[in-house]
Amino acid sequence: xxxxxxxxxxQNPELQNPQNPQARRPCSLIEKNAKxxxxxxxxxxxxxxxxxxxxxxxxxxMEYAAPVDVPRLMDRWLTDFNKTRSINGxxxxxxxxxxxxxxxxxxxxxxxxxxxxxxxxxxxxxLSAGFPPILVPMSRGGDYIDLLWHYQNAVGRIGRGSRxxxxxxxxxEFESLLxxxxxxxxxxxxxxxxxxxxxxxxxx
Numbered sequence: 357x358x359x360x361x362x363x364x365x366x367q368n369p370e371l372q373n374p375q376n377p378q379a380r381r382p383c384s385l386i387e388k389n390a391k392x393x394x395x396x397x398x399x400x401x402x403x404x405x406x407x408x409x410x411x412x413x414x415x416x417x418m419e420y421a422a423p424v425d426v427p428r429l430m431d432r433w434l435t436d437f438n439k440t441r442s443i444n445g446x447x448x449x450x451x452x453x454x455x456x457x458x459x460x461x462x463x464x465x466x467x468x469x470x471x472x473x474x475x476x477x478x479x480x481x482x483l484s485a486g487f488p489p490i491l492v493p494m495s496r497g498g499d500y501i502d503l504l505w506h507y508q509n510a511v512g513r514i515g516r517g518s519r520x521x522x523x524x525x526x527x528x529e530f531e532s533l534l535x536x537x538x539x540x541x542x543x544x545x546x547x548x549x550x551x552x553x554x555x556x557x558x559x560x
């Protein structure tokens with residue numbers, strides 16, 4: 357439970373009763389621990405803003421954007437994202453997804469959940485263009501993670517003035533994976549549309 361939710365809970369009149377200080381005491385401890393948890397998470401994020409991987413059989417540590425650069429980088433990412441909202445065709449849809457997703461995870465603005473957030477946001481321009489969402493099944497999760505990691509490790513740590521999406525062959529591999537899985541979704545939608553058209557033609 358997050359600190360704002362805890363504060364809302366602890367504002368309950370039953371816990372604010374001055375005649376019952378024992379009811380308030382556990383809530384004070386919870387609030388204190390929640391603040392400590394938030395502080396600890398931020399401290400860990402600032403200190404260990406990276407991940408590990410394997411290159412040529414050797415484990416290495418790869419850093420994401422420096423926390424001090426994240427606000428500026430997110431401003432640039434958002435400006436770039438707003439330019440991808442106008443899509444014409446499936447090729448542009450996949451390209452917009454790749455760019456939005458890959459740059460977001462390079463910056464890695466959150467302590468946790470960056471991949472989930474990136475997949476959600478990257479689908480917004482796809483859905484806005486009238487296409488079904490691009491989904492990566494759990495069976496391809498390992499391939500998906502590997503491509504993300506290899507790209508970021510190959511192009512290096514992003515800085516506040518760095519190119520957001522440097523070219524690299526891994527981008528094409530990532531795009532191919534998405535297209536392969538997306539075709540499965542679009543084929544289902546097309547099949548359903550054809551069946552719907554057939555049913556309408558049989559209606560007297």
